[in-house]
Amino acid sequence: MMIKSSFHNYLGALLFAVTLHSCTGDSQKKLPIIGERATEERIVDGQTVVDTVYHQIPPFTFLNQDSVLISDKDFDNKVYIANFFFTHCPSICPTMQRNMLKVYEKYRGNHDVAFLSHSIDFKYDSPSVLKSYAKKLGVDDERWQFVTGTKKDIYGIAEKYLVYTKEDSAAPGGYDHQGYLVLIDQNKRIRGAYDGTNDEQVAQLMEDLGILLKEQ
Numbered sequence: 001m002m003i004k005s006s007f008h009n010y011l012g013a014l015l016f017a018v019t020l021h022s023c024t025g026d027s028q029k030k031l032p033i034i035g036e037r038a039t040e041e042r043i044v045d046g047q048t049v050v051d052t053v054y055h056q057i058p059p060f061t062f063l064n065q066d067s068v069l070i071s072d073k074d075f076d077n078k079v080y081i082a083n084f085f086f087t088h089c090p091s092i093c094p095t096m097q098r099n100m101l102k103v104y105e106k107y108r109g110n111h112d113v114a115f116l117s118h119s120i121d122f123k124y125d126s127p128s129v130l131k132s133y134a135k136k137l138g139v140d141d142e143r144w145q146f147v148t149g150t151k152k153d154i155y156g157i158a159e160k161y162l163v164y165t166k167e168d169s170a171a172p173g174g175y176d177h178q179g180y181l182v183l184i185d186q187n188k189r190i191r192g193a194y195d196g197t198n199d200e201q202v203a204q205l206m207e208d209l210g211i212l213l214k215e216q
Contacts, residue, residue: 029211031183034190035162056188057082060157062118062147065130070145072188079212080114081205082182083196084158084165086121087133091172092179096196100181101137103206104144112213115144118158120165120175122151162190181205186216 035055042051061071083100085093100115107113119125125133130146139146148154151167158165161182168176183192183205192208194201 030215031185031191031208031212034193054187054189057157057160057184057190060153062149062153063127065127065134065146067127070147074145075114075116075184075188077186078112078114079186079209079216080116080184081209082116082118082161082184083180084118084120084154084161084163084177086119086173086175086177087125087129088121089173089175092197096179096181097137099196099199099202101139102202103181103209104139106206107209111143112216113143113209117144117146118154119146119148120154120158120167120177121173122148122154162193183208183212185212 033054037055038053040051040053042048057072059072061069064070081100081103083096085097087093097117100117104115119130125148127148130148134144134146149157155165158177161180163178163180163182165175165177167174179196180193181196181202182190183194185191191212192205194205196202
């Protein structure tokens, strides 16, 4: 519970920051860069230069709905939205995925925007199951990838997106997870996180996605 509480506290503060930035004028809008950061010194022309090193999504490889291995390289030079779900989820997933679909449809034809849904049910959600799910949802191109992997890899990458996931027999469907839609920039940095079950937050995501595309 301590771990889940820390995820809620961190992303709760993040959602406040996202809401706060939306109150500024359009000319001043720039999305925050989320996550821990460090400084790194280097020598340039004999001078010490201090750079800020931001939290980034690390390299990954997962199997998608077409039984094809995809990696972080497939998202190079793209802005993408990531989330965590499972196909037989009886609680937040249907609403979260329908709202993700709204963003997908709004940006239909824009190949600078991609979508990545990680299944946290490593036992049941095979590529064929994910393929059927994607088709039923209305996804008909490669811009939205649905992926599976080992428990270690999927749950490990969830931590890098700052999203809580856990196998839990007491939870609805056997898995406990947060329903955040996480906005990632072209440098693999987190620029926002939005409650995928909240219409106002999803609307904010669409607005922020437009801001991020202009920034890039």
